Amino acid sequence: MISSWRKKRASRQANKRDGLDDLSNFEISIPSHFRCPISLDLMKDPVTLSSGITYDRCSIETWIEAGNNTCPTTKQALNTLEPTPNHALRKMIQDWCVVNKSYGIERIPTPRIPLSSHQVTEMLSRLVAACRREEASACGEVVGRIKRLAKESEKNKRCFVANGTVGVLASVFETFSKTNFDKNALVLEEVLLVISMMTPLDGEAKSFLGSNSSLNCMVRFLSGGDLSVRTNSVLVLKHVLSTDQKKMEEFAKIEGSLEGLVKLIEEPVSTTTTKASLIIIYYMVSTSSSSRSVEKIVTRFTDMGLVERLLEMLMDCEKSICEKALGVLDGLCLYKQGREKAYANALTMPVLVKKILRVSDLATEFSVSIVWKLSKNEKREDGGVIVEALQVGAFQKLLLLLQFGCSDRIKGKATDLLKMLNLHREKLEECIDSMDFKNLKRPS
Known part of the structure; x- marks a missing residue:
């Protein structure tokens, strides 16, 4: 009786294996209208152009960002370069994914709607208003939202940069750098993090971040902050100081500034921070200026x-x-x-x-x-x-x-x-x- 049971179990397992083998040999066919005409892959975020043709958002945005203003399929000139989300087709693709789940097809996630310039302007207005009132918590909330949205997609980040977000954030950083440091350290850290995500900096941002109060604040972070804050500080400083001799001299006069840079070389946090520190030091010691201040900087570095x-x-x-x-x-x-x-x-x-x-x-x-x-x-x-x-x-x-x-x-x-x-x-x-x-x- 036991022998008979074992034979039945072996037969069931063999049938199960045969079924899996059949399944692995079965190739699922993706409906042609679910495929992007550019990548030929299953569309994850279908959007329709003014020409009436639907593409995956990632593919068509790459096409448009390359300087094209025509539909890739019809060659028709586009009335607008802003594609329209095709929610109906996206829902059909998601339903098809669910039906074919047993074949290893994963359901495409519902895409997040990209930021618009109007939304960015609205957030920046709120941030400026809160900054004028010196409400650190309110500023922190807006900056936190900017950080989350910027991390969602490169398109969001580009939208923030294009609408002057970096300059506004730099202005906020300078404002709070003039106030009680211990009280506003958290919002300053958050602002610095978001600025470091949106480099290179424009002239306006460099002006705010190159002020004496801003430089002093970043030196404090560079010397005594946690690893992430030190990283953000040196990355931003690399862009602020650049080849500006006057700013470099002002930075060098701040207590602990040069020590903070050398510490990042002696006790490296990451390859990125080491490179940034070396670049800043290179600017400081390789300048063509004949100023005595450069020689003093070199002396301090060699003494360290x-x-x-x-x-x-x-x-x-x-x-x-x-x-x-x-x-x-x-x-x-x-x-x-x-x-x-x-x-x-x-x-x-x-x-x-x-x-x-x-x-x-x-x-x-x-x-x-x-x-x-x-x-x-x-x-x-x-x-x-x-x-x-x-x-x-x-x-x-x-x-x-x-x-x-x-x-x-x-x-x-x-x-x-x-x-x-x-x-x-x-x-x-x-x-x-x-x-x-x-x-x-x-x-x-």
Whole structure:
């Protein structure tokens, strides 16, 4: 009897498997009018143009944003570029999905209606009014809604940006930065978060965020905020300071500003924050201004151990960070304080020569520039860093650089370096890593 039951169970399981196999071999056919004429995929958000043809919103918006003002199917000029949601067809597609659920078809979600310029203007009016009354909670509610809607879709974000939202938010940030910081810290954090989502900043926003009170507020976040707030602060500061020498000098005068940037390099939060910090520092130390304030900034950075940290970072970092770190080091070595720190570090020449022809053209240019600055200003009679450069293969690398081609701005420095190195070359044998030349190609 038990044997008979086992046979029946095995038979049922075999039939079940056969049924599943049949189901897996069955290919569901999507009705042609449910497919987008552009992508040929099942439409998730069908919208109809003035030509009467329906497309998936994502596909047709990409078509329109590319500068087209005709219907892709009929080639007819469109009376309006704003498509109309086709609710009836969307409901039919959703019902079809439910019916075919057993075949693995998932029901398409009901799409959210994109923002209109009128809705954005209305929200911004409420935000401005609440800001004038200095009602932090009311401002926070509106800013929170802007954040949620901006995260919903790129179209919403573009609508906010196009209607001047960033400038209004920057104005709100400046207003509350002048008030009690501890009391309004939460709304300031929220505003800063939304601004960081909508970069790059326009001139109006930079003006508000570049004010003394705004900069002081962001420095406080940079120094003592949680990780997300520090991230938002450095991302916004990168756009605010940019190449504005006056703003950079004002920023540097704020207590804790430079320390906050260096801390993000010493204790990295993310690759993004490290890059942003390096970019800001690069702007500050590589300016063409002859102002004494730049030299003071460099002194402060070198006293914080930035040269040593950059050299440690360069031993193992990705291409983008490597280029930016070398750029900062090149700027620091314009000044005596930076060069002295580089002379004193045993990693300097091995790391710099290693980067030549190894990472990218930009990294090579920065590396050669730094080696040139250090060699040109070398005071030791025994050759010092020049001898060190020879020992780690600089002479052969520079010859290859000139042979394979380089920009005019670095060619002169490479030639000068070869002359300086040649004076000590007979005394030493160079050590070359063949991996440095593995991917070299002669220019076409």
